[in-house]
Amino acid sequence: MKLSRDDVLHIARLARVGVTDADVEKIREQLSNILENFEILQQVDTTGVPPTAQSVSLQNVMKDDVEAPSLPVPQVLANAPHQEGEFFKIKAVLEE
Amino acid sequence: MTIDIKQLTIHEAQRLLRAREVSSVELTRASLERISQVEPQVRAVVTVTEELALQQAQKADELITRGDASPLTGVPALIKDNICTKGVRTTCSSKMLENFVPPYDATVMEKLNAQGIVMLGKTNMDEFAMGSSTENSALFTTHNPWDLSRVPGGSSGGSAAAVASGEAFYALGSDTGGSIRQPAGFCSVAGLKPTYGRVSRYGLVAFASSLDQIGPLTKDVTDCALVLNAIAGYDDRDSTSVPLPVPDYTQCLSTDLRGLRIGVPKEYFVAGMQAEVETQLRGSIDKLKELGASIDWEVSLPHTPYSLAVYYIIAPSEASANLARYDGVKYGYSYPNADNMWDAMEKTRQFGFGAEVKRRIMLGTYALSAGYYDAYYLKAQKVRTLIRQEFDQAFTKFDALVTPTSPTVPFKIGEKVSDPLQMYLSDVCTIPINIAGLPAIVIPAGFADGLPIGMQIIGKPFSEETLLKIAYAFEQATDWHKRKPQI
Numbered sequence: 141m142k143l144s145r146d147d148v149l150h151i152a153r154l155a156r157v158g159v160t161d162a163d164v165e166k167i168r169e170q171l172s173n174i175l176e177n178f179e180i181l182q183q184v185d186t187t188g189v190p191p192t193a194q195s196v197s198l199q200n201v202m203k204d205d206v207e208a209p210s211l212p213v214p215q216v217l218a219n220a221p222h223q224e225g226e227f228f229k230i231k232a233v234l235e236e
Numbered sequence: 237m238t239i240d241i242k243q244l245t246i247h248e249a250q251r252l253l254r255a256r257e258v259s260s261v262e263l264t265r266a267s268l269e270r271i272s273q274v275e276p277q278v279r280a281v282v283t284v285t286e287e288l289a290l291q292q293a294q295k296a297d298e299l300i301t302r303g304d305a306s307p308l309t310g311v312p313a314l315i316k317d318n319i320c321t322k323g324v325r326t327t328c329s330s331k332m333l334e335n336f337v338p339p340y341d342a343t344v345m346e347k348l349n350a351q352g353i354v355m356l357g358k359t360n361m362d363e364f365a366m367g368s369s370t371e372n373s374a375l376f377t378t379h380n381p382w383d384l385s386r387v388p389g390g391s392s393g394g395s396a397a398a399v400a401s402g403e404a405f406y407a408l409g410s411d412t413g414g415s416i417r418q419p420a421g422f423c424s425v426a427g428l429k430p431t432y433g434r435v436s437r438y439g440l441v442a443f444a445s446s447l448d449q450i451g452p453l454t455k456d457v458t459d460c461a462l463v464l465n466a467i468a469g470y471d472d473r474d475s476t477s478v479p480l481p482v483p484d485y486t487q488c489l490s491t492d493l494r495g496l497r498i499g500v501p502k503e504y505f506v507a508g509m510q511a512e513v514e515t516q517l518r519g520s521i522d523k524l525k526e527l528g529a530s531i532d533w534e535v536s537l538p539h540t541p542y543s544l545a546v547y548y549i550i551a552p553s554e555a556s557a558n559l560a561r562y563d564g565v566k567y568g569y570s571y572p573n574a575d576n577m578w579d580a581m582e583k584t585r586q587f588g589f590g591a592e593v594k595r596r597i598m599l600g601t602y603a604l605s606a607g608y609y610d611a612y613y614l615k616a617q618k619v620r621t622l623i624r625q626e627f628d629q630a631f632t633k634f635d636a637l638v639t640p641t642s643p644t645v646p647f648k649i650g651e652k653v654s655d656p657l658q659m660y661l662s663d664v665c666t667i668p669i670n671i672a673g674l675p676a677i678v679i680p681a682g683f684a685d686g687l688p689i690g691m692q693i694i695g696k697p698f699s700e701e702t703l704l705k706i707a708y709a710f711e712q713a714t715d716w717h718k719r720k721p722q723i
Contacts, residue, residue, distance in 0.1 A: 173657060181542060219339075231576050
C-alpha cells in the first residue's frame with residue numbers, strides 16, 4: 141500500500157504530530173514499506189473468526205462506586221508545564 | 237566479607253542477610269560501587285537513587301534484625317524507567333518525560349516496597365518501550381556487557397545489561413513484543429514475561445494495553461520465582477488483572493522433567509537464522525530430553541509467519557491511543573513558543589517524541605482511521621484469534637513449547653537502525669507469545685563466539701510453574717547462568 145504525501149499529512153494531522161517537509165517524504169517511504177509487508181494478512185481466511193481484543197476472558201469488570209480522596213491539587217499540578225492558580229494553562233482553545 | 241557482586245543471587249544474599257554475615261547496607265554500597273565502576277561503559281542506568289537506596293537498606297537491616305525479613309528484603313534492584321516510582325523521575329527514556337516525577341507508585345513498586353526492597357535507580361530502555369535494541373532511547377545507548385560494541389537488546393536493555401554486569405541483583409522490565417525476553421537472551425540472564433493479567437499494569441506507562449506485562453530479569457531461575465512471587469497477583473486498579481491466587485513459584489523447581497511433554501514449533505527456526513544459534517538451541521532441547529522430557533520436533537503453528545504483521549498493526553494502534561495523552565498540558569515536555577493551541581500540541585509531539593515513536597503512532601493512527609480500520613486493525617484482531625487458537629490446540633498435547641529467543645546473537649550497535657523492518661524482524665520469536673497472552677521464560681542456553689544465546693520456553697496461560705520447573709532443571713544441568721561477562 142503506497143501512501144501519498146497527502147495521506148501522510150492527513151495521518152499527522154489526526155495524530156497531532158507536527159512534521160516538516162523533509163520528514164514527510166521519509167515517513168511516506170518507511171510507512172509504505174511497512175504497510176506493504178502487512179498485505180500478507182489479506183491471505184489469511186478469517187471468515188467467521190471473531191476478533192480478539194484482549195487475551196483474558198474477563199468481561200464487564202466493575203468496581204463499586206465508592207467515594208475516596210482524590211490526588212491533592214499541588215500534586216496534580218507538580219508536573220504542569222504551565223500553570224496559573226489551581227489550573228493548567230494552555231493557549232486559547234477558541235480564538236476570535 | 238568480600239561480596240562477589242557479579243555472582244551473588246537474591247536467594248544466596250537472603251541467606252547471608254539472615255545469618256547476619258552481610259548487611260543490606262553493605263550489599264547496597266557494593267552495588268552502588270559496581271554501578272559507578274561499569275556505567276561509563278555499559279550505560280544501563282538513567283537515574284541512580286543513592287540516598288534513597290541507603291535509607292531503604294538501613295530500614296531493611298532493621299527488619300532483618302527483628303526477624304521480619306521477606307525473600308526480597310534488603311536486596312538491591314533496578315527498575316525499568318517506564319514503571320512509576322513515586323517521587324523518583326520516570327522518563328521512559330523519552331524527551332517527552334525527561335523531567336516527569338510520578339505522584340504515585342506502580343502496584344508492583346508498592347508490593348516490592350512492602351517487602352522492604354532497596355531500589356538503586358531506574359534503567360534505560362527504548363523510548364516508550366518501542367524497540368528491540370535500546371538504541372531508540374532518547375537519552376543514550378546501552379551497551380551489551382558481553383561485547384560493548386553490541387546492543388543489549390530491547391526494550392528492557394538497561395535492565396538486562398545491569399543484571400548481567402552485576403549492577404543489581406535483579407531488575408524489573410516490561411514486555412509487549414519480547415522486551416524482557418529478547419534482552420534477557422542477548423545478555424545471558426533469565427527473563428520472564430508472565431501470562432497477560434498475572435501482574436498488575438497499574439503504574440506501568442502504557443504502550444499497548446492488550447499486550448504489556450511487567451516481569452523480572454534475574455541471575456537465575458530461583459530468583460525469577462522469588463520476584464514473580466512478589467509482583468504477581470490481582471489488583472482492582474487494573475481491569476485486566478486476573479483474580480487467580482498466586483502459588484509459591486519456588487515450590488515447583490525440580491531437576492526431574494520426566495512426564496513432561498515438550499513441543500518444538502518448526503516455524504520458529506526461521507530461514508536466515510544464524511547457524512550457531514540453531515545448533516546451540518537444538519543441543520539445548522536435546523538436553524531437556526536427557527532430563528526426562530519427551531520432545532516432539534514436528535510441531536507446526538502455521539499462522540506464526542503472520543504474527544509480525546498482526547503485532548505491528550495492533551501494538552501501534554493501541555500505542556496511538558495510549559500516547560495521545562502526551563499533549564504538553566498536564567505533564568511532560570511542552571513546546572514553548574507556539575502560535576496557538578494546536579500548534580503547541582503538534583510541536584510538543586513533534587519534538588518530544590523520537591522517530592520510532594512517531595512512526596508507530598502514525599502507523600497506528602492510519603490502521604484505525606476511517607476506511608482502513610476493517611482492512612488493518614479488525615483483520616489483525618481476527619488473525620490474532622487464529623494465532624491464539626493454534627497455541628491452545630498445541631497445549632492440549634504439550635506442557636510447553638520450546639523455541640529460540642532470537643534468530644541471531646546480539647547485533648552491532650547501529651547495524652539495524654536505518655531499516656525499521658529489519659529491526660522488527662528480531663522480534664519474530666517473541667511476538668506471537670504476547671499476541672496470545674501466554675507466559676514465557678528465556679534462560680541462558682550457551683554462546684556463539686562469546687555472544688549469548690537464549691532459549692525460550694512457552695506455556696499455556698497461568699502455567700508459570702511449569703516454565704520455571706523446566707528452566708530450573710536445564711539451568712542446574714548446564715551452568716550457563718554462572719558464566720559472567722569479563723567487565
